[in-house]
Amino acid sequence: MTTITAYTSHHSPEKGLMRWIKTTNHKDIGSLYLWFAFIMLLIGGAMAMVIRMELFQPGMQLINPQFFNQMTTMHGLIMVFGAIMPAFVGLGNWLIPMMIGAPDMALPRMNNWSFWILPFAGGILLSTFFMEGGAPAFGWTFYAPLSTTFAPDSTDFFIFAVHLLGFSSIMGAINIIATVVNMRALEMKLMDMPLFVWTWLITSFLLIGAMPVLAGAVTMMLTDRNFGTAFFDAAGGGDPVMFQHIFWFFGHPEVYIMILPAFGVISHVIPTFARKPLFGYSSMVYATASIAFLSYIVWAHHMFLTGMPVAGELYFMYATMLIAVPTGVKVFNWISTMWRGSMTFETPMLWAVSFVFLFTIGGFSGVMVGIAPADIQYHDTYFVVAHFHYVLVTGALWSIIAATFYWLPKWTGKMYNETLAKVHFWWAVISVNVLFFPQHFLGLAGMPRRIPDYSLQFADFNMISSIGGFAFGTSFILFTYIVIDCIRNGKPADARPWEGAKGLEWTLEPKAQYHSFNKPPTRELIKQESQNS
Amino acid sequence: MSKLTSYLGSLIAIISVNAFSEYDFNMTRGVTSVSRDIYGLHMMVFWVCVAIAIIVFSIMIYSLIVHRKSQGAVAANFHESTKAELLWTGIPIIILVLMAIPASSTLIDLEDTSKAEMTIKITGHQWKWQYDYPKEGISFISNLKQNSKDAIYSKNKHENYLLEVDNNLVLPVDTSIRFLITSNDVIHNWWVPDFGVKQDANPGFINDAWAKIDEIGTYRGQCAELCGKDHGFMPIVVDVVSKVDYAQWVLKQQIAKAAKLIQSRKTWSKKDLTSLGKKVYNTNCSSCHGITGKGIPGIFPALRGSSVATGDIKNHIGIVLHGKAGTAMASYKNILGDTDIAAVITFERSSFGNQMGDLVQPFDIKSAR
Numbered sequence: 001m002t003t004i005t006a007y008t009s010h011h012s013p014e015k016g017l018m019r020w021i022k023t024t025n026h027k028d029i030g031s032l033y034l035w036f037a038f039i040m041l042l043i044g045g046a047m048a049m050v051i052r053m054e055l056f057q058p059g060m061q062l063i064n065p066q067f068f069n070q071m072t073t074m075h076g077l078i079m080v081f082g083a084i085m086p087a088f089v090g091l092g093n094w095l096i097p098m099m100i101g102a103p104d105m106a107l108p109r110m111n112n113w114s115f116w117i118l119p120f121a122g123g124i125l126l127s128t129f130f131m132e133g134g135a136p137a138f139g140w141t142f143y144a145p146l147s148t149t150f151a152p153d154s155t156d157f158f159i160f161a162v163h164l165l166g167f168s169s170i171m172g173a174i175n176i177i178a179t180v181v182n183m184r185a186l187e188m189k190l191m192d193m194p195l196f197v198w199t200w201l202i203t204s205f206l207l208i209g210a211m212p213v214l215a216g217a218v219t220m221m222l223t224d225r226n227f228g229t230a231f232f233d234a235a236g237g238g239d240p241v242m243f244q245h246i247f248w249f250f251g252h253p254e255v256y257i258m259i260l261p262a263f264g265v266i267s268h269v270i271p272t273f274a275r276k277p278l279f280g281y282s283s284m285v286y287a288t289a290s291i292a293f294l295s296y297i298v299w300a301h302h303m304f305l306t307g308m309p310v311a312g313e314l315y316f317m318y319a320t321m322l323i324a325v326p327t328g329v330k331v332f333n334w335i336s337t338m339w340r341g342s343m344t345f346e347t348p349m350l351w352a353v354s355f356v357f358l359f360t361i362g363g364f365s366g367v368m369v370g371i372a373p374a375d376i377q378y379h380d381t382y383f384v385v386a387h388f389h390y391v392l393v394t395g396a397l398w399s400i401i402a403a404t405f406y407w408l409p410k411w412t413g414k415m416y417n418e419t420l421a422k423v424h425f426w427w428a429v430i431s432v433n434v435l436f437f438p439q440h441f442l443g444l445a446g447m448p449r450r451i452p453d454y455s456l457q458f459a460d461f462n463m464i465s466s467i468g469g470f471a472f473g474t475s476f477i478l479f480t481y482i483v484i485d486c487i488r489n490g491k492p493a494d495a496r497p498w499e500g501a502k503g504l505e506w507t508l509e510p511k512a513q514y515h516s517f518n519k520p521p522t523r524e525l526i527k528q529e530s531q532n533s
Numbered sequence: 534m535s536k537l538t539s540y541l542g543s544l545i546a547i548i549s550v551n552a553f554s555e556y557d558f559n560m561t562r563g564v565t566s567v568s569r570d571i572y573g574l575h576m577m578v579f580w581v582c583v584a585i586a587i588i589v590f591s592i593m594i595y596s597l598i599v600h601r602k603s604q605g606a607v608a609a610n611f612h613e614s615t616k617a618e619l620l621w622t623g624i625p626i627i628i629l630v631l632m633a634i635p636a637s638s639t640l641i642d643l644e645d646t647s648k649a650e651m652t653i654k655i656t657g658h659q660w661k662w663q664y665d666y667p668k669e670g671i672s673f674i675s676n677l678k679q680n681s682k683d684a685i686y687s688k689n690k691h692e693n694y695l696l697e698v699d700n701n702l703v704l705p706v707d708t709s710i711r712f713l714i715t716s717n718d719v720i721h722n723w724w725v726p727d728f729g730v731k732q733d734a735n736p737g738f739i740n741d742a743w744a745k746i747d748e749i750g751t752y753r754g755q756c757a758e759l760c761g762k763d764h765g766f767m768p769i770v771v772d773v774v775s776k777v778d779y780a781q782w783v784l785k786q787q788i789a790k791a792a793k794l795i796q797s798r799k800t801w802s803k804k805d806l807t808s809l810g811k812k813v814y815n816t817n818c819s820s821c822h823g824i825t826g827k828g829i830p831g832i833f834p835a836l837r838g839s840s841v842a843t844g845d846i847k848n849h850i851g852i853v854l855h856g857k858a859g860t861a862m863a864s865y866k867n868i869l870g871d872t873d874i875a876a877v878i879t880f881e882r883s884s885f886g887n888q889m890g891d892l893v894q895p896f897d898i899k900s901a902r
Contacts, residue, residue: 058690066762133831139759146719150861152831234737277612305733307740310644321629332621338596342608364582373639374575376731377560380757445557446726448757451765455695457557
């Protein structure tokens with residue numbers, strides 16, 4: 001016992017800046033990830049504001065078409081690789097050790113490194129704005145040959161940044177797998193694990209499978225651009241469509257990398273505020289695993305118009321439709337969890353319930369775009385833009401915000417301002433629908449995506465969408481205030497601030513200490529806090 | 534403040550513009566059997582989704598209203614039911630199979646281009662479309678109309694703004710047409726919603742699609758794959774005409790082609806070459822090299838004082854004809870005629886401050902091909 005005390009006091013945090021640079025503590029690194037993701041969210045959001053300002057009315061008013069393409073490209077890249085993914089790694093870092101009764105991540109030094117690569121990768125990516133020829137302008141999907149032969153020199157910096165982001169993600173994933181497998185409390189069986197841990201474990205395998213493929217794609221781009229190869233150039237025997245196959249073999253699992261941990265978060269919040277155990281724990285686990293498996297075999301549904309043979313199109317259509325089944329299971333399980341519960345609607349629950357509504361709308365439009373012949377009309381229009389923003393903003397981002405309010409008391413030991421948080425929720429949920437719902441109409445009426453200017457019949461919905469966009473954008477000012485206000489002036493929170501909350505993290509002190517679970521939790525405690533009751 | 538007033542001003546402008554803009558909420562039904570099949574599928578899947586949404590969301594909303602702690606609800610403790618899980622795995626599978634059957638038959642139909650009566654070759658260029666009628670020997674480039682180009686930076690927008698071109702594609706009605714779609718540079722996508730045709734144009738490969746158009750009229754579409762700076766400015770306009778009108782149009786094009794051939798045999802004056810060259814330059818070259826020849830640093834080279842435009846004229850001709858490998862500079866051999874190429878080279882060498890003063894004749898181009 002004395003050795004443990006000595007160990008703890010020796011490892012109290014350093015003071016000042018060096019604490020953050022040298023830290024190997026999962027909570028510090030989790031916070032770093034979350035703050036980094038938040039800053040990137042604001043930068044990517046600012047770009048979205050520029051896009052919506054230019055699209056406010058027909059004609060080019062503020063920026064030129066080349067810069068518009070830079071905005072859409074960098075908005076996508078930053079939101080995917082800079083905001084959503086790091087935010088989930090941050091949540092994983094903070095929560096997984098506490099949820100499995102581990103003192104820290106399995107590979108703490110690598111953990112430090114995987115975070116500190118990110119600011120450099122992000123910096124390199126953003127620095128391309130100041131280079132001759134400007135930032136990447138070929139869309140976040142960077143299809144060759146627009147991104148090879150036809151792209152400015154700054155593209156090589158983009159490639160390097162993607163490599164760094166990939167290293168960071170792969171290391172993060174290895175760390176999570178190693179932690180869940182090796183650091184889990186001895187008494188905790190796999191089927192005792194909380195859903196957030198399960199979804200992150202499965203996500204990690206997706207990351208390890210998908211990110212090297214992305215690295216391969218950008219490496220081939222690099223050699224095509226600089227060393228005379230012709231992977232994607234028909235003139236040299238290559239094939240530009242092969243780029244899309246490689247990209248989407250990464251890209252589709254990537255979609256689920258961004259949504260599976262979100263499923264995990266929602267599976268914690270809903271049972272808590274319904275005061276009822278999660279319905280169908282094991283079917284949730286199996287559904288997550290099936291979605292992960294399916295995500296590897298549906299990639300070409302992004303490519304129905306590339307000239308694939310009919311047999312290929314049929315296969316990818318059928319496989320894609322199958323995804324609706326496990327996803328439906330999840331939605332039905334959440335609703336069954338609410339059914340005959342005793343619900344209250346604190347802020348995290350508001351975000352979670354609206355997640356179920358809005359993510360499901362994104363799921364419906366997902367089924368629609370999965371129908372290959374109909375996708376001929378939907379493909380590359382605003383209908384697709386609306387679809388993936390419903391799943392990524394009101395899906396992935398919604399769950400991150402829900403998680404922030406849900407676990408903020410555990411991270412800070414303090415309560416946020418509930419009234420303000422509710423105002424923020426309603427502000428965001430209304431404006432986000434004003435922003436994205438009209439984009440369905442725009443797409444169906446025939447507005448292609450990624451265009452800086454449009455013809456007159458698209459004017460009204462674009463203006464409505466822009467107004468929603470500005471309102472949604474400003475809601476993040478309030479969000480920032482609420483979080484900082486909580487950290488500075490929040491009232492002390494209870495160890496278990498939510499009446500119905502289950503999970504080992506709530507057995508810790510109101511503000512989780514720098515090192516938790518130096519002594520693993522007992523079997524009894526694990527059973528008692530398990531979601532699989 | 535000035536920005537605010539300009540915004541308010543444009544807001545009023547927009548509202549007045551709306552007088553002739555249509556409110557489109559839904560996908561077009563279109564004018565081909567394929568587009569109607571797609572529309573039918575779209576509406577079917579849509580209503581299935583709406584039905585599921587009504588059922589699922591009603592249950593959820595009921596629960597949100599009734600099963601509240603403030604309503605005195607006491608939490609039940611059930612958390613598992615294999616029966617329920619099987620039910621909501623099985624029912625969606627049945628619904629999906631029912632949707633997959635019509636989707637498959639439509640897909641198989643629209644991919645079958647074997648029954649075509651005529652063929653059009655469509656080539657995407659940054660940022661224009663080239664249309665070839667291989668059998669009729671007709672070929673032309675279709676650019677965004679100058680009207681629309683002028684309106685981009687002005688307050689006044691007219692009907693069909695950004696959806697009008699200088700040379701419309703002309704097709705006969707009630708004829709099965711096969712489109713062979715390819716690209717000369719990056720990936721484009723030829724999309725006319727009313728035909729239900731949207732197909733990637735891949736450089737180095739040829740894709741196909743087909744349409745049999747039922748109604749005479751003018752149909753508009755746009756490029757639907759990000760292809761660089763002016764992706765938003767390469768629309769498609771198709772005039773569908775009666776078979777008789779189509780035959781007349783073909784004849785007229787063939788006569789015009791012969792006339793052009795005669796033009797290219799004569800010796801041109803420098804003045805005529807330069808004025809034609811300016812026109813050709815503004816349509817074909819200015820989107821990259823700029824109206825004033827300044828290009829875009831780091832992306833597209835300037836022509837002002839460039840080593841090509843102020844160097845050996847043979848090299849200049851070679852680059853325009855054959856393009857520059859590994860760059861965005863395309864080969865114009867098959868895009869422009871001898872006269873146009875001669876004119877644009879002559880123009881480039883004596884404009885933007887370039888003072889070469891030399892000129893090149895159409896027959897020089899012919900022999901350089």
